[in-house]
Amino acid sequence: MSEKAAPSRFPSPLRGGWTAAKGGRTGGVLSAVLNAYLPRLRRTLRSGASLWLLRSHLPLKGGDRASVLPAALLTLATLTAPAGAQPPARVMSLNVCTDQLAMALAAPGQLVSVSFLAREPDLSPLHREAERYPVNRGMAEDVFLARPDLVVTGTYTLHNTTQLLKRLGFRVEEFSFVQTLDTIPRDIRRMGKLLGREEEAEAMAAEFEAGLAEVEASQCGPRPTALAYEQNGVALGKGTLADSVLTAAGFKNLATEEGVEGMAPFPLELVVEKKPDIVIVPGSKGDAPSLGAFVPRHPALRALPATRIGAFVPRGSWSCGGPAVLEAVKALNALRQEIASCEASP
């Protein structure tokens, strides 16, 4: 279709917005502007149908009607401007892991919404706090409607959304998906800086570091082997948060020993063959059913006489790199002392 024919074929929300705004006299100007922006607009439109919705929600300010479109573009431009010294007044978090840090650090009223996963007890240690916030689905529409000054999200999840938001001029700060115990204090401080809450963040990070150091100082003697065994027989290996937690709590991670990098399937037969001292399986049974959940509950694991199988870590505590991970470290350390007490070993 030709460039000139295009405007009449735009879907109604977009066209409705413009035609409603244009007066008789300004019609010529408007169509000129429209045609000038059209190629780019169409390119953008191709990138996702959701944009139709977005553009239709552009704020239409009153006053001089001819300036409607420039005003809308201006709004977009102001969103690109760096926040400067002033801490952002409206912050939105799109990722369950950034939710944890944001909820822990934000000033009252600063956090506009958190992701819907923040209310899941299995994924979110701060799920109770999350009840106090509106939730978003991590969609670009959500962000556009809320018009936050700052969006915090993870690098891994919703990558397309992040690109889209950046292109639309939002300030998006991404936190790495790869998290270990080492990255947590850094992430806490970074979130504090972004929210203008440096002091709170520093206190929280320092407390975390001190707690971790205390646990690590109490380690001794032989390390029992452990395996974090997830749904579908996926093990958490080298480079994962679980791996660093197991190491800090005084365990050897069987998956890492067997060369698993990140999250990877770990055959049930190998678990039985290697007989780890503990197998950490997903806790909640009240979950909606899935076949994958049967694998960590396989009778072959229960038949291992000397292996302890259980959830062991507090619910949701190590699903995200946040202050709550310390609870998982402490719980596993207590278990480790029970299995191989420091007093008993020489």
Place this chain on the structure above:
Amino acid sequence: MKPLALNLALALLALALFLASLAVGPAELGVSESVRGLFAGGGEAAAIIMREIRLPRALLGLSIGFTLGMAGAVLQGFLRNPLAEPGIIGVSAMAAFGAVAVFYSGLAGSALYALPAGALTGALAAVLLLMALAARNGSTLTLILAGVALSSLAGALTALVLNLSPNPFASYEIIFWLLGSLKDRSIAHVWLALPLMAAGWLLIALSARAIDALSLGEEAAASLGIHMARTRFLIVAGVALGVGAATAVAGTIGFVGLVVPHLIRPLTTRMPSRLLLPAGLGGAALLLAADVAVRLVLPAGELNVGVLTALIGAPFFLWLVVRARREVF
């Protein structure tokens, strides 16, 4: 080939592949260690691996392959349609949808028995629908097209139910339901499915005389004293029980019931009833072989066996269609 010799040869082949299935796995166990583990027992790792992991898998491979081969043979005989097969005519897909609908909705908690309950219902609905269709219009094409429609519908509904599940892992399980697998099954799955499949075998076997007579046409069969309604009931119930139970524990494993009867038919007297047992044994051998192969190709065991049977079976299906165009339509 004499029926006895054929059955014996296929039984030996299936047995050899059953033993091969027991011998293959990520844990490298020696032969003596495996045998001791299987029979001597105790808390040793070898015993647990053999009894709790490999034996259920081999038993399921054997019995599901037998079911699919036999179901394919009886459907081809009864419907006088060379392309009939539980997977192609949509029975497996409907069984999978039934299992998914009952299990993931959480109606029965996360109890394992929800799977066959749903799968049998789905399979039964599919077989009844297809039989009604075949009774009205016996053309090969109609049945296959109805199967395509039914499979697509069931596949879409399966995806829908899985996507609606609040469990984030559920939607990944679509692959299992569309292209089945025998990975990480336990003895509980065997107890769940084997009795139902055995009942299905029995019902299908009881229809043997009737499908022979039916090869002469329905009127001729009636004049030979064949009770059509009874025959139809036996086959509907037998296929639904067998394929439903098989799909409930292993997902949709396609094409076994298509390939095997065609491969074995030339070796028989071409009487449909004479094909039932060899097709079952051949199906068992084929599925066991495929299941051994997927573990050897990707030792982590991630390739679903349904992928491999489809890779073997779909080109075969195409070849049958091309050939059938000349002979049947």
